[in-house]
Amino acid sequence: MTQVRKAARNIEEVLDFLRDNQLLLATAESCTAGLMAGHFADVSGSGAVLEVGFVVYSPQAKMGCLGVAEQTIKDHGLTSIEVTREMALGALQRSRADIVLANTGMAESEGELDGLICFACAMRVDGEMRWTGESVRFQGDRNGVREAGALHGLLNLPLYHRRLSSGAE
Numbered sequence: 001m002t003q004v005r006k007a008a009r010n011i012e013e014v015l016d017f018l019r020d021n022q023l024l025l026a027t028a029e030s031c032t033a034g035l036m037a038g039h040f041a042d043v044s045g046s047g048a049v050l051e052v053g054f055v056v057y058s059p060q061a062k063m064g065c066l067g068v069a070e071q072t073i074k075d076h077g078l079t080s081i082e083v084t085r086e087m088a089l090g091a092l093q094r095s096r097a098d099i100v101l102a103n104t105g106m107a108e109s110e111g112e113l114d115g116l117i118c119f120a121c122a123m124r125v126d127g128e129m130r131w132t133g134e135s136v137r138f139q140g141d142r143n144g145v146r147e148a149g150a151l152h153g154l155l156n157l158p159l160y161h162r163r164l165s166s167g168a169e
């Protein structure tokens with residue numbers, strides 16, 4: 001079985017998870033520039049659980065579309081868990097979604113940020129917004145890193161949901 005077929009089957013499982021839990025998904029993507037929403041939309045039936053995909057590449061888009069604070073970007077940099085957290089919470093506030101998956105990172109650079117993608121997942125639990133996140137380094141060329149990041153985020157959505165639902169952020 002090819003990697004693409006294997007991933008598609010797993011994305012279908014994520015779609016089933018969202019459907020079974022009556023969750024509506026939004027994505028807020030920087031590094032993957034819409035790949036997460038695109039991969040999800042490739043699966044038949046995704047329209048029932050995919051609300052919106054925000055692609056916010058520039059700092060101005062992150063601030064204007066999702067409410068990321070300029071000070072957060074100055075203090076922590078664009079590739080930071082803090083910026084990703086604000087992206088996820090902003091998308092949750094600006095959509096009808098029940099759960100949001102966000103990322104920002106560096107698909108190619110020289111130095112310590114090379115291949116680093118920060119992920120955040122946010123949802124409302126008992127009336128309050130909660131989030132969880134992680135930073136993961138991927139190997140490969142620019143598009144290989146972006147693809148690996150998109151699949152990582154999507155395939156870990158049930159895990160992020162369990163963390164948030166149980167309060168183990």
